[in-house]
Amino acid sequence: MESPTSLLLRNDLDELARLETWVSGWAQQHGVAEQTAQHVDLCATETVTNIMTHGFAGAQAGRIELRLGCTERNVVLEIEDDGVAFDPTGADEPAAPATLDSTRIGGWGIRIVRRFTEEVRYRRSDGHNCLTLVFRQPPRDAP
Amino acid sequence: MDLQTEDLPNGIKLVMLAGRMDIAGTQQIDLRFTALTAASKALVAVDLAAVPFLASIGIRTLVSSARALANRGGHMALVNPQPLVGQTLIAAGIDSIIPIYANLDEAGRGLQAAAATG
Numbered sequence: 001m002e003s004p005t006s007l008l009l010r011n012d013l014d015e016l017a018r019l020e021t022w023v024s025g026w027a028q029q030h031g032v033a034e035q036t037a038q039h040v041d042l043c044a045t046e047t048v049t050n051i052m053t054h055g056f057a058g059a060q061a062g063r064i065e066l067r068l069g070c071t072e073r074n075v076v077l078e079i080e081d082d083g084v085a086f087d088p089t090g091a092d093e094p095a096a097p098a099t100l101d102s103t104r105i106g107g108w109g110i111r112i113v114r115r116f117t118e119e120v121r122y123r124r125s126d127g128h129n130c131l132t133l134v135f136r137q138p139p140r141d142a143p
Numbered sequence: 144m145d146l147q148t149e150d151l152p153n154g155i156k157l158v159m160l161a162g163r164m165d166i167a168g169t170q171q172i173d174l175r176f177t178a179l180t181a182a183s184k185a186l187v188a189v190d191l192a193a194v195p196f197l198a199s200i201g202i203r204t205l206v207s208s209a210r211a212l213a214n215r216g217g218h219m220a221l222v223n224p225q226p227l228v229g230q231t232l233i234a235a236g237i238d239s240i241i242p243i244y245a246n247l248d249e250a251g252r253g254l255q256a257a258a259a260t261g
Contacts, residue, residue, distance in 0.1 A: 096236035115234035
């Protein structure tokens with residue numbers, strides 16, 4: 001069965017299990033390198049977890065839509081949610097931990113997403129957060 | 144996720160994790176992992192060879208337990224992460240607070256050296 005290019009999730013952390021299946025199925029269909037698919041899976045997981053944990057201010061309702069597309073050079077993941085406005089591109093990256101004792105627990109998601117993406121764009125539109133994550137595909141082997 | 148342990152002859156407790164360390168996986172091992180790393184002055188090597196995916200929630204468990212262990216005079220090392228997991232740990236800066244070793248022998252030497260220096 002063909003993996004759709006979009007996935008709609010309810011505001012429920014149990015929904016994260018569908019994310020991996022969707023990303024890996026879509027990546028296989030489109031010949032996306034395994035390494036790139038892993039990066040998409042990881043960044044999608046971090047972003048959606050953050051939205052579900054902080055984006056709906058305790059409300060049960062809420063929807064998150066993800067869309068995947070690709071070119072020869074890039075994979076593009078769009079994540080749209082109707083939670084509170086949050087621009088992760090403007091968020092300060094937590095300082096690198098210095099010692100185990102002084103390390104702040106949490107805040108790693110932003111560092112991870114910035115490390116594994118080529119570009120992150122954000123816009124607020126019609127009461128929705130629209131986040132675009134761009135991943136670089138490794139060059140295909142010459143024939 | 145699966146969690147197995149082994150007490151090695153050199154006094155190190157080996158904790159072998161297997162499976163995706165995402166929210167669902169971490170919830171499955173979190174209590175056992177935390178309990179295992181709560182002993183006083185324990186030296187714990189966490190083998191990540193069978194962990195293909197590590198999300199922030201899993202990092203939280205590793206760091207919280209490493210800190211609790213350190214507060215009791217113990218030490219933790221991470222061993223043999225797969226490439227993506229190793230890159231994730233480095234991206235989060237965890238390698239600067241919990242040492243990462245390529246194999247168990249190196250981890251054992253590192254843990255015993257850390258214990259000797261307090």
